[in-house]
Amino acid sequence: MIEVLWDVIFPQRNCTLCHASGFFSSRRPWCSHCEQCLEDLKSNQYICSKCGKYMEDDLQVCLDCQESKPLFSIARAVGPYEGGYRQVIKQFKFLEKKKLACRMAQMMADVVIDTPGYWPLDVVVPVPVSQEGMISRGFNQSELLARRIARYIRVKLMPEVLVRIKMVPPQRDLSREERKKNLINAFAVPNNEWVKGKNVLLVDDVYTTGTTARECSRVLYDAGANRVSVIAWAAGKGF
Numbered sequence: 001m002i003e004v005l006w007d008v009i010f011p012q013r014n015c016t017l018c019h020a021s022g023f024f025s026s027r028r029p030w031c032s033h034c035e036q037c038l039e040d041l042k043s044n045q046y047i048c049s050k051c052g053k054y055m056e057d058d059l060q061v062c063l064d065c066q067e068s069k070p071l072f073s074i075a076r077a078v079g080p081y082e083g084g085y086r087q088v089i090k091q092f093k094f095l096e097k098k099k100l101a102c103r104m105a106q107m108m109a110d111v112v113i114d115t116p117g118y119w120p121l122d123v124v125v126p127v128p129v130s131q132e133g134m135i136s137r138g139f140n141q142s143e144l145l146a147r148r149i150a151r152y153i154r155v156k157l158m159p160e161v162l163v164r165i166k167m168v169p170p171q172r173d174l175s176r177e178e179r180k181k182n183l184i185n186a187f188a189v190p191n192n193e194w195v196k197g198k199n200v201l202l203v204d205d206v207y208t209t210g211t212t213a214r215e216c217s218r219v220l221y222d223a224g225a226n227r228v229s230v231i232a233w234a235a236g237k238g239f
Helices: 002-009 032-042 063-067 083-094 100-114 131-137 141-153 176-182 211-222
Strands: 012-014 021-024 074-080 123-126 199-207 227-235
Touching: 032 074, 032 083, 074 083, 074 100, 074 199, 083 100, 083 199, 083 227, 100 141, 100 227, 123 141, 141 199, 199 211, 211 227
Parallel strands: 074 227, 123 199, 199 227
Antiparallel strands: 012 021
């Protein structure tokens, strides 16, 4: 309902990606050509069977997951962190185009619905935003996506399950090794009863090195979660 009112008050006259003229909405923010380009970007690409990162060769499991197996049971993304997928996330996060969450969440929910490794699910939990991110954007992009995903897949949303308890520098400015150290003990579950014995869907916007998803999963398992699965809008490259 909110999206419908938003579309009526602020009609969208251009494609979010190529800026072609037309009539667009929260549920259709880009044109059919750009939709096909997004589909083409992810087609005929290999992905890691564990974390969902995109790979050039059919290795089944990327080197990161071979070297250090993630605790989460499965992670997937709608597409690779490049081209249109990267453009969408930048507009969503940094240009405050919150309307994009509607279509993004629908596509993320479709991945969860169509992938057997996710089910059953008991609760949807967004990755907490950093203080720097909240100050600069004023909202948690992962929670915005999680709210809609929970609605689409009809699973309870619990944004309070994970909290940040440690101030850390932005991940984007750090090396791979620095990222791993950066998030150690950065998250906590205030009440273990919220996740004890439950199957958790962890929602993040982007899965690149996987450090955030790995650390959040560890904390959720330490709190007693039965299984943790991860869904993201875009995933980085694996080798």
